[in-house]
Amino acid sequence: MRERQALIFGVNGSLGRALADILANDYAVTGVVRDALTFEHGTVQTVIESDYSENSLALISNTLKTQAHSFDLLINATGILHDDNLKPEKRLQDISADSLTRYFAINAVIPGLLLKYFSGLMPKSSPAVFASLSAKVGSISDNRLGGWYGYRASKAALNMLVKTAAIEMHRTHKQAAVVAIHPGTTVSNLSRPFTTNTPADKLYAPEMSAQRIVSVLTGLTADDTGQFFDWSGDVLPW
Numbered sequence: 001m002r003e004r005q006a007l008i009f010g011v012n013g014s015l016g017r018a019l020a021d022i023l024a025n026d027y028a029v030t031g032v033v034r035d036a037l038t039f040e041h042g043t044v045q046t047v048i049e050s051d052y053s054e055n056s057l058a059l060i061s062n063t064l065k066t067q068a069h070s071f072d073l074l075i076n077a078t079g080i081l082h083d084d085n086l087k088p089e090k091r092l093q094d095i096s097a098d099s100l101t102r103y104f105a106i107n108a109v110i111p112g113l114l115l116k117y118f119s120g121l122m123p124k125s126s127p128a129v130f131a132s133l134s135a136k137v138g139s140i141s142d143n144r145l146g147g148w149y150g151y152r153a154s155k156a157a158l159n160m161l162v163k164t165a166a167i168e169m170h171r172t173h174k175q176a177a178v179v180a181i182h183p184g185t186t187v188s189n190l191s192r193p194f195t196t197n198t199p200a201d202k203l204y205a206p207e208m209s210a211q212r213i214v215s216v217l218t219g220l221t222a223d224d225t226g227q228f229f230d231w232s233g234d235v236l237p238w
């Protein structure tokens with residue numbers, strides 16, 4: 001029987017790496033990173049380098065198609081909350097064209113391109129899942145605290161891309177589930193500056209979050225397509 005195949009974008013991140021380690025028990029894992037030279041393969045069987053530009057993603061997708069590759073599980077684990085030049089905004093006056101553009105480029109445009117170029121690599125006649133790591137703060141109806149304009153808005157945009165792609169993919173890939181999932185607050189570079197006040201029992205190790213994400217994703221069927229889940233498998237409101 002053919003070994004199940006998983007494809008993880010951002011496999012060098014905290015969640016990406018932990019997801020690869022768990023999935024490697026049951027899947028041949030292919031991982032995409034921006035810098036393959038500094039990436040230690042570990043459990044990742046095949047490493048692909050990409051700058052996530054449209055050209056690069058199109059080339060990788062075409063190459064995989066030519067090699068007749070298909071993936072039973074695809075996970076986008078890329079994303080940004082902060083870096084040296086980007087901080088989540090506390091007030092409306094903190095937003096800028098540059099910061100909004102960066103949040104959208106990384107948290108929404110890249111995931112949109114991944115759906116465009118890689119959803120066709122799901123098999124048509126067997127179950128498959130394409131999951132994008134989103135964030136509960138991207139839920140519009142759940143937004144009670146405000147702040148974090150760019151991150152929230154870019155994750156809400158990602159959620160809409162996922163929902164819309166799920167509708168389209170259902171026409172051709174009847175057994176596929178295209179979903180967004182909130183991993184829970186997880187120790188990582190992305191979350192580190194913002195978790196000093198997070199209670200210990202609400203801050204999870206990447207291994208724990210990855211295990212829970214894998215449990216949810218591997219339990220999905222086509223009936224679940226177009227939904228936003230949290231790490232426990234509960235459906236979140238958009």
Ligand SMILES: NC(=O)c1ccc[n+]([C@@H]2O[C@H](COP(=O)([O-])OP(=O)(O)OC[C@H]3O[C@@H](n4cnc5c(N)ncnc54)[C@H](OP(=O)(O)O)[C@@H]3O)[C@@H](O)[C@H]2O)c1
Binds near residue numbers: 011014110
């Ligand atoms: N950790 C949490 O508490 C938490 C909570 C809710 C949602 N999430 C979501 O979970 C996902 C993974 O987060 P994480 O905690 O694992 O963060 P992380 O360890 O910082 O990993 C982020 C990943 O995104 C990639 N990335 C960053 N900027 C990029 C760019 N411009 N182009 C392409 N890739 C880029 C990174 O690659 P490089 O190393 O090449 O930059 C890395 O692979 C994100 O979508 C995040 O929003 C996390």
